[in-house]
Amino acid sequence: MKNIVTLAHETVVLTPTTREEQQEILAIETPYKIALNDRDIGASMVLETALEEFGAGFLFGQGYVRSPEEVKEVLVCPEGRISVYADVEEDAEPKEVIITSGCGGTGKISREMLEGAFDPLQECTITFPEIHDFILAILHGSRLGHDTHCVHGCGLWADGRLQAFYEDVGRHNAVDKIIGAILLKKIPARGAVYTTGRLTSDMVLKCARIGIPIVMSRTAPSSLGMAIARRAGVTLVAYARPDRLNVFNAPERIVQDI
């Protein structure tokens, strides 16, 4: 079943002296609870797409689930619950939690995650012709973004093609859906992520922890997003355009035509 994720609304466009009716399209945000092994962990507003991916990615972002091997099954109940079943210790509980800044739907990370060491990334490089195709595929693929101006998109490019593209009302949720797809073994973790959102600490941290070596954004990173990229060795690209990248860390994974 495909969920309905937008609704039309009549608005009034006002200028100092005119008044005109207009129809706008709104993105629908819906609250979902996320449960791990039948225990409620949290609840989040979400765009009702790729909910299995979101559930798994949400629990990764919060520190409950750590690898694809742990995730066994995800069931979505349309009444508003995503049930993730995973082979983890029952009392696994993240340490002190920080609500993250920036645009953060599922914006919580533990201090432990922020300060811990990183496993090696899944190495890869990307060429400019690939970057060109990747960014255009995302920008042209987002009908919902164009209609509502209220969603963020996140895609993963690997092995010469766009492997997945997800959207959500939250920039974090969109990244969580990519990470969930990796956890559910639908896409590889080696490759490049492109997000329309800003690269604050938690955004970069999630990608680094799952092993993604290249993280690109249409817009800017924060200081801590940058610091995490440096510690983890992630290639951090901001203001990414099809033919121009501003590389904040580890440019050696970007292959030029020279």
Next chain:
Amino acid sequence: MKNIVTLAHETVVLTPTTREEQQEILAIETPYKIALNDRDIGASMVLETALEEFGAGFLFGQGYVRSPEEVKEVLVCPEGRISVYADVEEDAEPKEVIITSGCGGTGKISREMLEGAFDPLQECTITFPEIHDFILAILHGSRLGHDTHCVHGCGLWADGRLQAFYEDVGRHNAVDKIIGAILLKKIPARGAVYTTGRLTSDMVLKCARIGIPIVMSRTAPSSLGMAIARRAGVTLVAYARPDRLNVFNAPERIVQDI
């Protein structure tokens, strides 16, 4: 003491065939704990400005503090703690919490808040000349936004002038600073709020609960942001420009020149 909120970073701008060094400015996000009557409630990444306001507004957004009368004192410890002292019941604990979608730093609201009734708003209207001055003051006032592309701004206009303008790495945090300023009685709650961020559920909910009658954004609302505005009777304006507003609810508070 004025905190340092940006840092410079050397980046490499790559095109398919060129490579050029460039300096970029990053917004600094810093983790702060927020305590209520010496009990730690949460922690959030924050831009180190207006931390007293942020602490009070954060606790309002989370449902711990409800009115200016309750807030007694806010102390900021530069090592990373904002201590709010308020006349509230010690065991006041929000009901089931939803992590909110969209760009949400302090993005948590309780289901109770989402479904509860609203107190009457603090009535006011705004004219087009006021809107013009309001929006230009905010757009021209944000040096930080221009430098970093990584902060959201939020301002409040009342009694014919810009009463306050705050910025933060998170769009929620910037609104929390405005709400905190109201709680600390630095600015009135009647008036119009303008935010550079999207109007998702929690953004509109916070403003409605503190009594702000007019909520404007540079960009779009979500479905639930709209639904809350309708239930609370808030004037909801999207895609706000100095001479053009797209009004999603209650246009009667916008005074035209006709």
